[in-house]
Amino acid sequence: MKGGLALSRPANSTIDDQIHTLPLQATYYLPAVSYSRAVLHSQYEPGQSVLRGESIAQGVIAPTSGTLRAQVNHAWPHPSHLEVPTWELEADGLDTALPLAPLAQNVTTQDKLSRLTMAGVQGLGGAGFSTAKKIERVLQHTERTLIINAVECEPGVECDRMLMQSHASSVIEACHALVEWIQPTQTLFAIEDDKQSAIDALTSDKTHQQNPVLTWVTLPAVYPSGAESLLVQRLTGLHLAPNQRAADAGVLCVNVGTVMAIYNALNGNAAIDRLISVSTQDLMHTTTLSVRFGTPLNAVLKFAASQHTGLAEALRLNPTAVQVGGPLSGFSRPIDNAPILAGCNALLIGPSHQSQPPSACIRCAECATVCPANLLPQELYTAARSDDHDVLKHYRLDACVLCGCCDVVCPAHIPLTQWFRFAKGSVAEQAQNEADAALARTRSEQHAARVEQRALEKAVADEQRRSAAAAAKHAKADIQAALARVKRKKPSA
Ligand code: SF4
Ligand code: SF4
16 A cells, blocks of 8 residues: 555553443434435434334434434534434333344345345444445445455554454354355455454454355555555455445445444344444543444543543543544544444544644645555645635545545644545535535426426316307207297297
8 A cells, every 4th residue: 555654552552451331321312314414314203212223214223212302403423513403312221122033044135135224234434334235236246355344543443353352253253144145256354463362363263264264364554554445456456436436346345343233133133332442642541332323422431431540531631622533534523412323433532633733834745645545635735725626626535535644744734634524525515516406406397397287287178168168058059049949930829
């Protein structure tokens, strides 16, 4: 891989090698929008009871049993810092699950895909795409490659390592089940060389040793080699065009946590939680929590602090700011009750590395040297500042994987990735506005056509009515004339 950064944890840092499960919360917050802010439709009404695992809308699963309250505008764990319509789920404390039987071996592909959708399985590696849709695209190809992505290359993000290390047998079983379903020509398990404990746990598993269907690919821990487009290119030589998904080329690249979620869903367990790493901003202390989706951020941090004195101290010193995501790819937000969602793999307590005031670009080109996507971040920055979509396109904004490497090396402390994130948002918004305008135009044209059609039909009906009335009038006149004639012919008495 070109560029990137070899990052390591500080010496003497501590990692808590236990997974702690957050207790049930009184209230969960479930955004009624997708990650791209599309409003989700639902049949559910306020006051309605739901069970754990029940699907409220596409990709929105009740994390426990309770009662849905009316939608409110609520904080959203998104770089836009917007508030979005959100369901409040008041937990009843019973945590009653929706009965969902494991799928039988001989069910159809469609049954399996429907199960993944119903169980809310989405990518846990970042953007939260629908896993069913991704698999469906891959299955359209006869030659398939499966890449299990266990490349978690930001320091301070330890959740995948903890999953593989603590549940090695289940991970291997889940990988085998996915291989059985997808029938790939090759299955590559990509993992970094600094995760030896996880590699040992997985490779010594009995099921793996009896049936070694996975090909291990150990990569040097250089950030961001886990980004899908870069990983696919590195492992298969396939260059994905900007906006092209690996799935459209027959490659299923799926995060190891998502592989577990697929397996769990097929076996009757909806996707209601994930592992999250919580660290101090200096990465001296890290712990791993199992958190249900919709859990408020402040509750997660409070619980993490209760499990680890280093985190408690960091939270005491930094009670207001947190970084959602890893040290490079994450974004800052206030500590509030914004919910934890599928794409959140880490929380860092304290102000981010971007807290120094930026100065003017000195054109040193350090950012271009580390860019793994071979971009010119300094040019993208200028274009992003002027919101010039043509220039952003010219400098291939769409190929930026928002890894944050350029931020780290920039001597001017320019928050380049934040600019690129917002520029992507601006481009997407314009595309959405154009699509909305085109849809509105089509609807307006269809409406006008319907109005014209109705007017035409009415005119025809009116004409028919008029003709019928005239005909009836003529008929009546004819009858009256005939009667008069008959009357006239009658001899008088
Ligand atoms: S690293 Fe920073 S200062 Fe140097 S060219 Fe890039 S944006 Fe400009
Ligand atoms: S321009 Fe994008 S891909 Fe390149 S280093 Fe910066 S954030 Fe990463």
